[in-house]
Amino acid sequence: MSSNATAVTLHKCAKTFEDGTRALDPVDLAVEGGETVVLLGPSGCGKTTLLRIVAGLENPDKSGEVWFNNDDVTELPIEKRNVGMVFQSYALFPNMTVAENVAYGLRVRRMSKPEIEARVLEMLKMMRITELSNRNIDQLSGGQRQRVALARAIAVRPRVLLLDEPLTALDALLRERLRVEIDSLLRSLAITSIYVTHDQAEAMALGDRIVVMSKGKIVQTGSPREIYNTPKNSFVADFIGTVNRIPFAMINGIGSPKGHDLVFRPEDAEIVEKSSGQFNGKVVNSFFLGDRIRLIVDCGTSEHITIESFQRDVIEEGDEISIRVHQDRFLEIN
Amino acid sequence: MIRREYPRYFLLILPAALIFTTFFFVPMTRLAVVGATGDEGAASYLSIIQTPRHFESMVATVLLSIGVTAFALVISTIAGLFLVRNRFRGSETLVSLLTFPLAFPGVVIGFMIILLAGRQGLIGGISNYLIGYKVVLAYSMWGLFLGYLYFSIPRVILTIMASAEKLDPALEEAARSLGASSWEVIVDVILPALKPGLIASGAICFATSMGAFGTAFTLATNIDVLPMTIYTEFTLNANIAGAASLSIILGIITWVALLLARSLSGSTVAASG
Amino acid sequence: MRRPKIFYGQLFFTLVVCAFLIVPAILSALAGVTENFFVGLKSGFTFRWIIEVWELYSETIYLSLLIAVFCLIINLFIGVPAAYSLARIGGRTARIVEEMIVLPVAIPGLAIALALIIMYGGFRDFRISWSFILVGHVLYTLPFMVRSVLAVLTSTNFKILEEGAASLGAPFWHRFIYVVLPNAKPGILAGSLMVITLSVGEFNLTWMLHTPMTKTLPVGLADSYASMRLEVASAYTLVFFVMIVPLLIAMQLLAKSQRQPKKLIQDEDAH
Numbered sequence: 001m002s003s004n005a006t007a008v009t010l011h012k013c014a015k016t017f018e019d020g021t022r023a024l025d026p027v028d029l030a031v032e033g034g035e036t037v038v039l040l041g042p043s044g045c046g047k048t049t050l051l052r053i054v055a056g057l058e059n060p061d062k063s064g065e066v067w068f069n070n071d072d073v074t075e076l077p078i079e080k081r082n083v084g085m086v087f088q089s090y091a092l093f094p095n096m097t098v099a100e101n102v103a104y105g106l107r108v109r110r111m112s113k114p115e116i117e118a119r120v121l122e123m124l125k126m127m128r129i130t131e132l133s134n135r136n137i138d139q140l141s142g143g144q145r146q147r148v149a150l151a152r153a154i155a156v157r158p159r160v161l162l163l164d165e166p167l168t169a170l171d172a173l174l175r176e177r178l179r180v181e182i183d184s185l186l187r188s189l190a191i192t193s194i195y196v197t198h199d200q201a202e203a204m205a206l207g208d209r210i211v212v213m214s215k216g217k218i219v220q221t222g223s224p225r226e227i228y229n230t231p232k233n234s235f236v237a238d239f240i241g242t243v244n245r246i247p248f249a250m251i252n253g254i255g256s257p258k259g260h261d262l263v264f265r266p267e268d269a270e271i272v273e274k275s276s277g278q279f280n281g282k283v284v285n286s287f288f289l290g291d292r293i294r295l296i297v298d299c300g301t302s303e304h305i306t307i308e309s310f311q312r313d314v315i316e317e318g319d320e321i322s323i324r325v326h327q328d329r330f331l332e333i334n
Numbered sequence: 335m336i337r338r339e340y341p342r343y344f345l346l347i348l349p350a351a352l353i354f355t356t357f358f359f360v361p362m363t364r365l366a367v368v369g370a371t372g373d374e375g376a377a378s379y380l381s382i383i384q385t386p387r388h389f390e391s392m393v394a395t396v397l398l399s400i401g402v403t404a405f406a407l408v409i410s411t412i413a414g415l416f417l418v419r420n421r422f423r424g425s426e427t428l429v430s431l432l433t434f435p436l437a438f439p440g441v442v443i444g445f446m447i448i449l450l451a452g453r454q455g456l457i458g459g460i461s462n463y464l465i466g467y468k469v470v471l472a473y474s475m476w477g478l479f480l481g482y483l484y485f486s487i488p489r490v491i492l493t494i495m496a497s498a499e500k501l502d503p504a505l506e507e508a509a510r511s512l513g514a515s516s517w518e519v520i521v522d523v524i525l526p527a528l529k530p531g532l533i534a535s536g537a538i539c540f541a542t543s544m545g546a547f548g549t550a551f552t553l554a555t556n557i558d559v560l561p562m563t564i565y566t567e568f569t570l571n572a573n574i575a576g577a578a579s580l581s582i583i584l585g586i587i588t589w590v591a592l593l594l595a596r597s598l599s600g601s602t603v604a605a606s607g
Numbered sequence: 608m609r610r611p612k613i614f615y616g617q618l619f620f621t622l623v624v625c626a627f628l629i630v631p632a633i634l635s636a637l638a639g640v641t642e643n644f645f646v647g648l649k650s651g652f653t654f655r656w657i658i659e660v661w662e663l664y665s666e667t668i669y670l671s672l673l674i675a676v677f678c679l680i681i682n683l684f685i686g687v688p689a690a691y692s693l694a695r696i697g698g699r700t701a702r703i704v705e706e707m708i709v710l711p712v713a714i715p716g717l718a719i720a721l722a723l724i725i726m727y728g729g730f731r732d733f734r735i736s737w738s739f740i741l742v743g744h745v746l747y748t749l750p751f752m753v754r755s756v757l758a759v760l761t762s763t764n765f766k767i768l769e770e771g772a773a774s775l776g777a778p779f780w781h782r783f784i785y786v787v788l789p790n791a792k793p794g795i796l797a798g799s800l801m802v803i804t805l806s807v808g809e810f811n812l813t814w815m816l817h818t819p820m821t822k823t824l825p826v827g828l829a830d831s832y833a834s835m836r837l838e839v840a841s842a843y844t845l846v847f848f849v850m851i852v853p854l855l856i857a858m859q860l861l862a863k864s865q866r867q868p869k870k871l872i873q874d875e876d877a878h
Contacts, residue, residue: 057507079510091508095526104522105512156512342779343695346688350708350749353685357742358711361722368725413624416617430859431625435632437851439810441829442844446631449638454645454837456634484628516613545715548810548825552832561717561811568721578725581718589713596709 005033006068006159006192008054013064015049023049025216026064033069036186036193038207040200041239046216047196048164054194055162056081068159084158088165090149092137098148099124099133105156123151126185143174150182154189161186161193167202179205200240204228212236230331234263237331242266244305246279266294266308268329271315277322281305286317297321362585369579388580391563398559399543402479403536406486411532414494415524429495436488440481440548447481447553448472475557481549486542490535497531498524530598537595541588560584632848639842656842660831664843667827668850670737674823675806678744682752682802685745687795690756691787694765708753711746716811719746724815737821743812748805752798759794760787797861804854808847824850 008031015024024046031037039047052058054066056078066074073081092101102123106116124130127147132140140148146166153161166182167175183206186193197203203210204224212219212227212235220232231237246262262278274280281299295307295315307323315321383389417429435443451457451471461469471477501524509519525532547561558566560580568577639657642650689708693701711719720743728734765787772782788795810825817826824847831840 055511057510077510078507079513079515082513083511085508085511087504087508089502089504091502091504093505093509093523093526104509104514108513108515108518152508152512339695343692347692347704349685350689350753353742353745353749354708357723358719358746361726362714362719364726365718365722409624412617413621416621420614420617428621428625430856431629432621433859434852434855435628437804437808437855439808439825439828441810441825441832442808442847445828445832445840445844446635448832449631449634449841450627456630487624487628541713545717545811547715547717547814548829551814552829554833561715564717564721565815574725577721581715581721585714585718588715589710592709592713 005190007031007033008160008192008194009065009067010050010054010060011065011067013050013053013060013066015046015053015058015064016061023216024053024060026061027218029211029218029221031192031194033192034190036195036206036208038195038197038203038210039213040197040203040207040210041213041219042198044215045213047198047213050213051162051164051194051196054160055083055085082156082159084153084156084161086146086149086153086161086163086166088168090145090166090169092145092148092152094137097134097136098129098140101137101148102152102155104152109156119155123155126154127151142170143178146170146178150185154191159192161189161191163193163195165196165198168197168199175202182206204240212239237263242306243331244269244307245303246299246301246305262325263331264325264329265331266306269305269307269309269323269325271307271309271311271313271321272324274322276324278324280320280322283315283317283319283321286315295321297323299323365578366582368575369582371575387558388563388576391558391560394557395544395560398475398479398482399540402482402486402543403539406483406490406539407532407536409483410487410490410494410535411528414491415498415520418495418498433488433492435484436492438485440485440546440550441552442548443481443484444549444552446484447477447549451477451480473553477553478550478557478559481553482543482546485546485549486539489542490539493531493535493538494528497528501527534595534598537591537598541591541595544591545584545588635841635844636848637841638838639845641838644837644841656838657846659839660843660846663835663839664822664824664827664831667822667824668846670821671807671824674737674741674744675803677741678748678806679799679802681741681745682748683795683799686749686752686798687756687788687791689749690753690760690794691783691791693753693757694760705753705757709750712750716743716747716809717815719743720812720815735818735820740813740816740821740823743816744806744809747809747812748802751801751805752795755798755801756791756794759791763790765790793861793865797858797865800854800858800861804851804858807850807854 008029010027010029012026012028013024014022014026016022027046027050029037029050039050041047049058053060053064056066056073056076060066060074064074065072068081078085093104096104099120102120103116106119111119120133121130124133127150129144129147129151132144132148137145137148149166163182167178170178179202186206195203195206207224209221210224210227211221214235220227220236222230227236228240231240231243234243237243242265244262244264244266279299281297283295284298284304285296287294292308292310293315295309296304297307298304309315413432417425417432438446449455451469452473453468453470455470455472458468458470461467471480505523505527506519509523514522545561546559547565550559550562551565561584564577564580564584567573567580638644640652640654642653642655693704696704723739723743724734727739733739768786768790769782772786777785808825809823810829813823813826814829817823822830828840828843828847831843835843
């Protein structure tokens with residue numbers, strides 16, 4: 001974590017739009033300098049609104065404050081905040097070439113021509129798109145546009161980098177590849193970044209910290225590991241990865257200590273002999289995934305449970321199996 | 335496309351085709367031919383350059399049309415952009431009011447200008463009150479200019495607003511995030527995006543102004559625009575060939591201008607004035 | 608959001624432009640119902656000018672309406688099938704035909720009227736009847752009806768709808784009346800309003816084509832501007848406004864209802 005990077009602090013920021021929609025309840029958020037924070041949640045949870053408040057594209061409701069280090073930037077419009085923003089639709093200027101797009105922020109800052117050229121070249125090299133320098137925007141693929149958008153945002157050496165679902169418009173394979181690139185880019189730049197997404201795999205891969213949001217509120221903040229292993233409530237547990245639930249009454253033997261339902265992740269279940277099982281079920285569907293099998297099991301609960309097993313046994317539809325979950329792998333949630 | 339259906343489509347379009355051939359293509363061809371009759375034959379098409387009166391009329395019309403187009407574009411861009419980007423109570427009413435004169439025929443617009451700037455007009459009354467001198471514009475080139483502006487602004491503003499609505503707001507936000515001021519956003523992002531719409535509506539404006547008749551007719555200026563020249567040649571001078579050749583030339587000019595507009599935007603708004 | 612100075616500057620500018628366009632219209636409307644324009648409203652409110660207009664020009668109003676209605680009927684019977692044909696044929700042929708249909712709009716009305724007079728002016732009965740004017744109006748308005756219907760047809764996938772109906776056994780006329788026409792309705796409606804508005808207000812063509820026996824409203828207006836006192840001319844213009852404004856409002860409302868995007872039904876995010 002770089003010490004001269006910008007820390008972003010939000011204090012009691014809420015947002016109600018003119019038509020009455022309450023997009024954000026008052027939230028507090030502290031992002032350390034150099035950290036990558038991911039705002040994660042379903043559509044309408046307020047994550048984009050929060051990002052736009054940090055950017056300066058929206059003003060928080062009265063008494064909300066936005067601080068960059070020790071500067072109160074709440075009243076500053078976006079053009080004065082020196083942030084870098086990457087949009088979901090990339091928002092590349094169609095009347096300019098790639099190089100001109102990347103140079104735009106530098107031109108606005110009245111840098112000298114040689115300086116601009118040098119910086120643009122540096123950015124293009126960093127994003128490995130030097131050969132696209134004179135291309136028109138409409139000749140680029142989605143992945144290429146994404147890189148140009150990043151280059152443009154970083155070129156001005158912003159204090160904070162803000163990314164609004166930058167990978168959502170790309171196909172799955174490209175998304176995975178770019179995710180890795182963006183991750184290494186953010187680490188190498190050591191720049192404070194706030195990243196918005198609804199894809200939990202993306203959030204887990206990129207974030208130093210994840211902020212899970214729902215209906216305008218922050219539900220839980222923590223590292224990917226914390227969020228995954230100790231979700232605060234069923235919303236978070238359900239949103240990140242898959243979660244199974246077995247009512248207490250159906251469990252023989254050791255159950256959850258507090259007498260709650262048994263809540264666990266698919267990979268924490270083990271297929272065992274009938275005698276050592278905590279509960280039984282019948283396999284409804286069996287998927288061989290190469291390194292593991294995924295089983296959908298009917299245990300008599302309202303929803304089937306999902307088990308992932310690395311055991312090499314051949315288990316097929318219709319088989320009756322017994323399942324056991326380790327004591328320390330229960331999730332403790334309401 | 336199933337081949338046996340062709341005859342059916344042909345039949346469906348036949349009535350329209352017949353009407354067009356009988357009442358448009360044939361007469362227009364005849365007009366072109368007539369334009370070449372008369373004392374000089376086909377050379378009368380060059381009368382537009384050779385006859386001083388015709389030439390002056392042509393120049394006056396072209397200059398007026400270009401001037402009106404330029405002003406209409408600037409005025410409509412400022413007002414149109416403002417209305418698209420700022421929604422406030424009453425903004426929709428303003429839009430309706432601004433596009434309301436679209437259906438006015440040129441004669442009515444001429445009358446509007448007389449009411450505004452004629453001998454008993456509003457501007458004359460106000461100026462008389464303020465500086466003791468009655469400003470009468472209506473019957474001069476200024477009156478004509480105002481009249482042409484009157485029917486041009488609604489058309490141009492509609493096209494510009496339609497273009498502006500299609501602008502991606504993210505582009506503007508991106509420019510601002512890179513530090514661009516409002517002015518830089520307009521020059522670097524918005525105007526380039528509006529360019530096709532501006533050219534298209536400019537071409538429509540030019541074509542409409544070139545062919546406008548009713549407005550000049552009502553304002554009865556002693557400045558002759560080309561349509562008025564055609565009219566006087568036909569009715570007062572019985573110079574059918576001259577009127578015909580001028581009409582054909584005028585028609586070609588307006589048609590080419592509108593072709594340009596269509597190729598850039600894909601639609602044309604009513605041309606009447 | 609803060610309202611910067613430039614907002615008020617632009618607002619002022621827009622209001623001035625608006626005033627330029629609207630104030631004369633209001634003046635004209637007022638003058639039409641004032642005893643004496645030069646004295647102003649103090650001279651009193653009166654209907655006498657409107658009554659005078661009616662006595663002098665009522666035939667023009669009737670004729671304009673008559674021509675507009677016939678123009679619409681012809682447009683519906685000729686233009687709608689033509690638009691359908693073009694939508695079906697598609698490709699370059701359709702575009703070329705469309706360009707040709709649009710020609711009467713591109714070429715000044717004066718020129719077209721001149722051509723018609725030169726060609727058919729000799730047929731006396733035709734020349735002095737109102738159908739001579741009607742011909743000009745049809746030429747001028749047909750492109751708008753065709754374009755309006757064509758636009759709607761090309762944006763909805765009516766071909767698939769028609770194929771669906773055909774697969775269920777419907778013959779052509781049945782499909783046309785029960786499938787194509789209902790789907791083209793917004794375009795037909797918008798086109799119809801446009802046709803009527805344009806026909807009622809048409810001057811450039813009509814002025815050349817008219818005779819003292821066949822005067823339409825705009826022709827009458829030109830007459831009154833030249834020879835009548837201001838109040839009568841204003842009252843006459845007011846009558847014109849009263850006819851035109853409802854049509855304009857209807858068109859704007861129609862356009863607004865077209866612009867409301869249909870809401871997509873979204874699945875709840877499943878998590």
